[in-house]
Amino acid sequence: MIADLPDFELEAYFSRWQGSMTHSFTASEAETMTVGELLALAGEPLEALAEVDLGYRSSAGSPSLRSEIAATYGQVGAGGVLTFAGAQEGLFWTLAELLRGGGHAVVTVPNYQSMESLPLSSPAEVTGLPLWRGSGADLRWELDLDRLEDMLRPDTRVVAVNFPNNPTGYLPGEATFRTLAAMCEERGIYLVSDEVYRGVEIDPADTLPQVADLSPLGVSINVMSKSFGLPGVRVGWVASQDTALLARLEGRKHYTSICNPGPSEYLATLALRHADQIHERVRGLIASNVELAADFFAEFGDLVAFESPRGGSVSFPRYLGTDGVETFVRRSVEEAGVMMLPASVYQSRLAPTPLDRFRLGFGRVGVPAAIRALRSHLNGEDRLSA
Template identity: 30%
Template sequence: MEIKPFLVERFLNAYEQNAEINIAETGIEPFTLSELLTIIGEENFFDELKKIKLTYGFIEGSSELRREIANLYEKMPPENILVAGGAIGANFLVFYSLVEPGDTVISVFPSYQQLYSVAESFGANVKLLRLREENSWLPDINELIEMIDDKTKLIVINNPHNPTGSLIDVKLLKEICAITEENNAYLLCDEAYRGLYIKPDDAVPSAADISERAIVTGSFSKVFSLAGLRLGWIATHNREVIEELKIHRDYTTISNSIIDDALATLALKNMQKILERNLKILQTNHKILSNWIENEPLIDWIPPKAGSIAFPQYSLELPSEEFCIRLLREKGALLVPGSCFGLEGYFRIGYGCKTETLIEGLSRLKDFLNNYR
């Protein structure tokens, strides 16, 4: 099986450890274990954990964890939740289980590369539904309709969107779901950033709560600041899909760590405390970044509505990879080049970090830009 290099992961693997200031991180500032347990009032958690026998644990995730994840949706049965190794593992399992050579897969672009390159590697005919800045980085329904053919198996979206932070509202999401149903296809919606809204009134329901043809994936990495757990999940009201996923999952994953399972369950039970901390960071940093861009003539953007990332455009005659590598080498600050998402003249910035990290990173970016005025 031939597969293209995962550009964003290759770039970060090469440069992330050399950054003094990392403003490429995509989630909200990660917890230390001590900070997490203090915030949720469970400082004695590890005393109880010492009693756990280190077996393989729960094949599909513990019943308690699956019940807590199911509560994130409307009337979702816990047995329709499948725990996976992060959202990346969840997405891969969906492609591995459903996509066959010759199937048509329609995926938004730019996007997290996994959402189109994996299907392509499995022999699918991948059509890219291009998101455009002039359309606020949102999918065009008419273009989607034109792309559908009689072999369309899967439509793939990412909401909130990586790398732009755009948000498909409920009206547009329902239209996409309706088109999926009319063509007897499936909708895969990566919802790793769901819950991170700049304005609470912009909250959007899960695609899984709109259509039984929708399969959604989630993660503990972004919203919960627990990337180190390496846990995600799949949710769908479609029992046939869940059973198919289970069959394929047996060949990739026996189980996830029971320690990670216990911590994830604890986090979900205390979700509001975690969200209070994380939304404060997100909304504070969004204002700082917005003000900075408003006063920086070499940078422009479509302001993100959700998630903890943005995709600004810069007005310099430099390829994006060169732009980011020079910034790192000269100023010690890390961004992700737009070329990792197939677009030049842009970079991805993460603003879920500590506020002082963002401020320092933007200061170094301004110093770098001053060399080109």
């Protein structure tokens, strides 16, 4: 699972342009907090953090942290939770373990690159499931279960999905999602679900159930980084009713992070106890920024067909200008300091993803400033209409 991993396109793009960026209009995580702000929210004194020891911790995660995570599920107890150093480590070892013997996997496209690069580096054969129909102005995001069913094989071991989806902000309906879980369970297929954007849907009624609750073969992956806005805590987890799988994953973890830092587990536990307040704040921020962005791009309707996220904090609108999306995004960061991600970052080896798109992020307080800078940039140059 390690030898043939390609460059991580998203991280490489950030590394290339970070020095030119003044405003991020593409950040995937929610606005963060300081340690002091989180402690204040939880009603904890700073001295409480000072008392956390810096020794080795339980590899599975502290009992209090696992209990708080388990409380977010209906069918999973603390024994069905294994913590990791972020979601990336959990995703890495989950896919490595489930596909180490080969077989077949289906992965949704577009995706966070790990979700396809890791299976492609395994002995398994991998098929991409496009999350859209049509092209150009007629493109519609969708999870087509009939298309998935045609892809499944007797040796299919894993279906890997990411909802709310990065980069599109797409979210299937709950009935479709439940049918997906049942379809996989009936065939003995693990459903690996990256759920890191769950909890900040603008309409809470759109929030999907977690697959670890829907099926004994459901594997939910989540993290403090995205919907909580706490990437610096570096705490993620895998939840499943399959505790034998989690025991094997814990053995794999012994080769990487071994355990999470005590201060990180303490802060993550506090944040989980106050998840409703944190998510309410983030949800309001996303809704406000989406409204601002919709109004802004309406001014430039010849350049951008705006799309708001149905779930999560990102969306993938279509660029209409004749200069092309790569030029638009490059000039925006070079000339205005506004960072956005072009579709090329999300190109897949499994299916030809739409090339006329770019990723926006709505979870940060700096979005209004990014919009102001982008407006000045677009108003100050000769533009070719679509």
